[in-house]
Amino acid sequence: MKSWFKLISWVAVIMTGALLVYGMHDMPAWGDPNSPANSHVSPRYILEATEKTATPNLVSAVLADYRGYDTLGETAVIFTASISCLFLLRRIREEKKGRKKVDA
Amino acid sequence: MLEYILAKYNFWIYVVLMMIGLYAMMGKRNLVKKLIGMNIFQTSIILFFVSIGVKKGGATVPILMENGHGHGEHLIKVADYLNPLPHVLMLTAIVVSIATTGVALATLILIYKRYNTLEEDEIMALRKDASSYKTLG
Numbered sequence: 478m479k480s481w482f483k484l485i486s487w488v489a490v491i492m493t494g495a496l497l498v499y500g501m502h503d504m505p506a507w508g509d510p511n512s513p514a515n516s517h518v519s520p521r522y523i524l525e526a527t528e529k530t531a532t533p534n535l536v537s538a539v540l541a542d543y544r545g546y547d548t549l550g551e552t553a554v555i556f557t558a559s560i561s562c563l564f565l566l567r568r569i570r571e572e573k574k575g576r577k578k579v580d581a
Numbered sequence: 582m583l584e585y586i587l588a589k590y591n592f593w594i595y596v597v598l599m600m601i602g603l604y605a606m607m608g609k610r611n612l613v614k615k616l617i618g619m620n621i622f623q624t625s626i627i628l629f630f631v632s633i634g635v636k637k638g639g640a641t642v643p644i645l646m647e648n649g650h651g652h653g654e655h656l657i658k659v660a661d662y663l664n665p666l667p668h669v670l671m672l673t674a675i676v677v678s679i680a681t682t683g684v685a686l687a688t689l690i691l692i693y694k695r696y697n698t699l700e701e702d703e704i705m706a707l708r709k710d711a712s713s714y715k716t717l718g
């Protein structure tokens with residue numbers, strides 16, 4: 478039963494890999510300056526970011542200025558994760574202190 | 582055939598990394614190993630996106646060198662700087678991956694405290710037996 482399950486996961490993994498290799502044919506070559514990702518919107522950011530945001534570092538200009546709301550949501554993600562860790566691990570600390578155990 | 586593989590060898594590396602991560606997530610029984618597989622998976626996707634922004638031919642990191650001198654923006658050449666957008670997106674992805682890993686590790690601590698094991702089949706066996714499940718708590 479165990480080897481049966483491992484075989485299923487091997488088949489699924491290899492099928493996914495084959496699908497990705499099949500989709501890989503249409504990808505541009507590595508480091509191509511004229512690839513679609515490098516030639517559509519990215520030149521606009523490189524040329525205009527300093528003028529519009531007064532930041533020489535383009536990554537922080539895009540992160541904190543163009544995509545400011547995205548970064549705000551990102552901090553919300555971090556906050557949620559830290560609060561979840563706090564609530565998950567708080568029970569352990571209370572149990573270690575010898576308080577009454579809380580049933581989940 | 583070898584030339585065909587070498588022409589896009591970076592994509593092959595990411596596909597192999599992703600397959601390793603996917604197999605670790607599905608085929609492994611230990612929950613910590615599943616978590617490591619998830620991290621390998623995320624790393625392969627991060628590497629994939631970062632490699633999209635690479636430009637050959639003398640491009641450097643996307644920090645502008647000439648600015649604040651009036652006519653500076655005329656000197657900026659697009660081919661001199663790497664694409665900053667994949668870097669920004671993967672910065673966000675790294676943050677999300679750290680958050681998921683932290684919550685998953687905290688959950689694993691609780692699972693280990695409750696069942697005294699991190700092996701998936703042992704946990705399922707314990708859960709199947711409802712009476713022993715009650716006494717474990």
